Amino acid sequence: xxxxxxxxxxxxxxxxxxxxxxxxxxxxxxxxxxxxxxxxxxxxxxxxxxxxxxxxxxxxxxxxxxxxxxxxxxxxxxxxxxxxxxxxxxxxxxxxxxxxxxxxxxxxxxxxxxxxxxxxxxxxxxxxxxxxxxxxxxxxxxxxxxxxxxxxxxxxxxxxxxxxxxxxxxxxxxxxxxxxxxxxxxxxxxxxxxxxxxxxxxxxxxxxxxxxxxxxxxxxxxxxxxxxxxxxxxxxxxxxxxxxxxxxxxxxxxxxxx
Amino acid sequence: xxxxxxxxxxxxxxxxxxxxxxxxxxxxxxxxxxxxxxxxxxxxxxxxxxxxxxxxxxxxxxxxxxxxxxxxxxxxxxxxxxxxxxxxxxxxxxxxxxxxxxxxxxxxxxxxxxxxxxxxxxxxxxxxxxxxxxxxxxxxxxxxxxxxxxxxxxxxxxxxxxxxxxxxxxxxxxxxxxxxxxxxxxxxxxxxxxxxxxxxxxxxxxxxxxxxxxxxxxxxxxxxxxxxxxxxxxxxxxxxxxxxxxxxxxxxxxxxxx
Numbered sequence: 001x002x003x004x005x006x007x008x009x010x011x012x013x014x015x016x017x018x019x020x021x022x023x024x025x026x027x028x029x030x031x032x033x034x035x036x037x038x039x040x041x042x043x044x045x046x047x048x049x050x051x052x053x054x055x056x057x058x059x060x061x062x063x064x065x066x067x068x069x070x071x072x073x074x075x076x077x078x079x080x081x082x083x084x085x086x087x088x089x090x091x092x093x094x095x096x097x098x099x100x101x102x103x104x105x106x107x108x109x110x111x112x113x114x115x116x117x118x119x120x121x122x123x124x125x126x127x128x129x130x131x132x133x134x135x136x137x138x139x140x141x142x143x144x145x146x147x148x149x150x151x152x153x154x155x156x157x158x159x160x161x162x163x164x165x166x167x168x169x170x171x172x173x174x175x176x177x178x179x180x181x182x183x184x185x186x187x188x189x190x191x192x193x194x195x196x197x198x199x200x201x202x203x204x205x206x207x208x209x210x211x212x213x214x215x216x217x218x219x220x221x222x223x224x225x226x227x228x229x230x231x232x233x234x235x236x237x238x239x240x241x242x243x244x245x246x247x248x249x250x251x252x253x254x255x256x257x258x
Numbered sequence: 259x260x261x262x263x264x265x266x267x268x269x270x271x272x273x274x275x276x277x278x279x280x281x282x283x284x285x286x287x288x289x290x291x292x293x294x295x296x297x298x299x300x301x302x303x304x305x306x307x308x309x310x311x312x313x314x315x316x317x318x319x320x321x322x323x324x325x326x327x328x329x330x331x332x333x334x335x336x337x338x339x340x341x342x343x344x345x346x347x348x349x350x351x352x353x354x355x356x357x358x359x360x361x362x363x364x365x366x367x368x369x370x371x372x373x374x375x376x377x378x379x380x381x382x383x384x385x386x387x388x389x390x391x392x393x394x395x396x397x398x399x400x401x402x403x404x405x406x407x408x409x410x411x412x413x414x415x416x417x418x419x420x421x422x423x424x425x426x427x428x429x430x431x432x433x434x435x436x437x438x439x440x441x442x443x444x445x446x447x448x449x450x451x452x453x454x455x456x457x458x459x460x461x462x463x464x465x466x467x468x469x470x471x472x473x474x475x476x477x478x479x480x481x482x483x484x485x486x487x488x489x490x491x492x493x494x495x496x497x498x499x500x501x502x503x504x505x506x507x508x509x510x511x512x513x514x515x516x
């Protein structure tokens with residue numbers, strides 16, 4: 001009997017959390033498309049999320065692209081397939097590693113910062129103060145963050161991540177592995193298809209949405225002071241990373257499952 | 259003065275799970291009156307205030323503002339109601355990402371009633387009215403002392419020219435002299451603006467300075483209401499114990515005794 005009660009409690013708790021998240025997400029989305037829009041807040045978020053994430057995203061993908069090139073060259077040489085290196089690097093980076101690595105880095109950087117900032121605002125009554133000043137926190141705090149992350153991920157960060165990742169492979173291939181630069185670029189461009197880029201940008205937008213949603217959701221419902229804010233921040237990063245990996249599979253299936 | 263109360267609470271009940279915080283609160287605040295609710299920690303003062311402000315929804319009961327039922331108000335109707343309110347939060351609840359002037363003019367800017375230059379002028383004017391120099395306008399809230407933060411919070415509460423101002427423990431955490439300065443400012447501003455004020459506090463010097471009427475809340479019920487001059491002759495054992503701060507009396511603190 002107790003065992004059943006425990007299972008029942010877990011299921012009810014899960015359904016309650018899922019329902020609350022669903023309501024939060026639909027409210028947030030509806031506020032993204034209805035005025036008033038706070039452009040100053042949106043631009044500030046775009047700078048924080050997009051521009052200031054560029055160095056860490058660029059460095060990560062540069063070294064990942066370089067390591068990928070080395071691995072493929074060494075692995076490919078076992079069955080005389082070294083020449084496939086440019087095409088595998090570009091497809092690997094654009095379809096998979098660029099968006100996923102960028103998503104995980106932004107989840108760690110941005111989702112945590114959103115949860116901590118909104119969580120602190122919640123426990124210090126700043127969000128309540130906003131309501132008493134006739135301002136909807138969904139409009140002023142949450143919608144700009146979700147719009148900014150959903151736009152900056154595909155149109156700034158993942159484009160840069162994909163390009164720098166391919167560049168990392170190019171530098172190692174031409175500088176260390178003896179590839180001709182012209183041939184390398186030709187092979188890279190020949191094997192890259194439009195659908196690879198569309199898939200990469202779609203993944204980035206989906207990841208951006210979930211990263212900001214998780215950061216805002218956990219921060220907005222923070223309770224219990226400093227410890228509560230810490231728990232919210234951890235939950236935001238963990239849930240954002242899990243959703244990135246889950247939706248990465250789903251988008252890949254949608255674009256490439258034949 | 260009209261016969262319709264500015265704020266009227268009838269049978270307000272609020273519980274968090276099994277814990278009943280407000281049992282059945284009945285309270286009328288007349289226009290232009292300064293009502294102070296006193297009571298110990300955990301007696302339901304803050305929850306009463308948050309129910310009136312719409313930050314919490316009572317489980318049952320009626321809250322009327324200017325005769326209009328407000329419990330069920332949502333969206334634009336709630337926003338219209340919020341414009342009547344100003345609030346000074348216990349911890350100030352200043353937005354720490356914004357400078358002081360933007361904090362004060364936040365409501366006006368968010369509703370696009372003024373441009374940014376006009377907002378600075380209004381903020382400086384309101385800073386002067388609470389005894390702060392214009393230099394403070396450009397500082398961030400983190401650079402202010404506790405007393406200055408309270409005064410900026412007061413300036414923010416009055417900037418939108420509200421009809422009703424709520425004060426949540428306005429003197430908590432301040433030294434006695436600064437507490438008296440804040441009490442004096444509250445009294446001056448409330449009288450000058452002709453607004454209705456509702457304050458919650460357990461600081462008896464605040465009560466004696468700013469109250470026209472006093473209500474005592476205990477275990478989620480208003481157990482006594484009277485004018486400020488009646489408080490020392492209330493004939494109510496709970497009120498007498500509270501105003502004298504005595505450990506002996508009908509109010510028992512929840513302290514485990516071995």
